[in-house]
Amino acid sequence: MKKFSFLIVATLFVACQSQQKQENSTAGVVDSPNTSHHTDAITKVLTAHGGMDKWHSMKQMSFDLANGEHHVVELRNRKVRIDAENHSIGFDGSDVWISPAENEYRGNARFYHNLYFYFHAMPFVLGDPGITYSELPDAEMMGKTCKGILISYGDGVGDSPKDNYKLYYDPETGQMEWLMYTVTFRSQESSDRFNLIKYEDWREINGVKLPGKLVWYNHEDGVPKDPRREIPFTNVQLTTDTPDDGMFAKPEDSKVVGMPESSGE
Numbered sequence: 001m002k003k004f005s006f007l008i009v010a011t012l013f014v015a016c017q018s019q020q021k022q023e024n025s026t027a028g029v030v031d032s033p034n035t036s037h038h039t040d041a042i043t044k045v046l047t048a049h050g051g052m053d054k055w056h057s058m059k060q061m062s063f064d065l066a067n068g069e070h071h072v073v074e075l076r077n078r079k080v081r082i083d084a085e086n087h088s089i090g091f092d093g094s095d096v097w098i099s100p101a102e103n104e105y106r107g108n109a110r111f112y113h114n115l116y117f118y119f120h121a122m123p124f125v126l127g128d129p130g131i132t133y134s135e136l137p138d139a140e141m142m143g144k145t146c147k148g149i150l151i152s153y154g155d156g157v158g159d160s161p162k163d164n165y166k167l168y169y170d171p172e173t174g175q176m177e178w179l180m181y182t183v184t185f186r187s188q189e190s191s192d193r194f195n196l197i198k199y200e201d202w203r204e205i206n207g208v209k210l211p212g213k214l215v216w217y218n219h220e221d222g223v224p225k226d227p228r229r230e231i232p233f234t235n236v237q238l239t240t241d242t243p244d245d246g247m248f249a250k251p252e253d254s255k256v257v258g259m260p261e262s263s264g265e
Helices: 006-010 017-022 042-048 052-057 115-120
Strands: 060-064 068-076 079-083 087-089 098-099 131-142 144-153 164-169 174-182 196-204 208-220 223-232 234-239 255-257
Touching: 042 131, 042 144, 042 164, 060 115, 068 115, 115 164, 115 208, 131 164, 131 223, 144 174, 196 234, 208 234, 234 255
Parallel strands: none
Antiparallel strands: 060 068, 060 234, 068 079, 079 087, 087 098, 098 255, 131 144, 144 164, 164 174, 174 196, 196 208, 208 223
């Protein structure tokens, strides 16, 4: 496995944790997805990718990244385990941990633990409870007119409730095309600085359409300019099998990772 600069990645995106916080606060596992807050627009997008019922029937996702990491996610309670060359990161349903406790990881494991799961599980994670939707003006994205949805979170939902997302989709098919997002994890302050990702290489896995590659773009006021980096997802598995709960438990040689102190920036 290859070594990887987690510090660079950690400056790019905050992993929203709305569903994780919502479900951890209730006993048991819900039998059907909560879609009462969905608008017609987000429903169209979700349906184009397989629908919330199909997504909710899945219990486990796993994938590999080019940096050598293997990610496993228990989908109902969003428990996570990431195995890298020199360390592991996990979420056991209560705490985010990293093992071994003494390691060379330079990022914040709480920030990182579900970052790429949320990227990869778009648009379904944007159907989580605690989210509100509003319509955006149409946008020209590389010669194609896209419809837009503004996604925002209720107070106290997840680690970064002041994050905002702009999802752009094909008005005919409903397929997701672009995502713009802000990063407020460290500052906990609202931001108008958006990053831009193009979703590519869609493939269907067990009836659910997932992206095979994400490409970050430089942009000016939301207009894409040129690609600057890309992340492929390989060996993707999405199944109805429940993973062994023991894999998410804190190892003996591990430490719990909390929220960072606000930088005020």
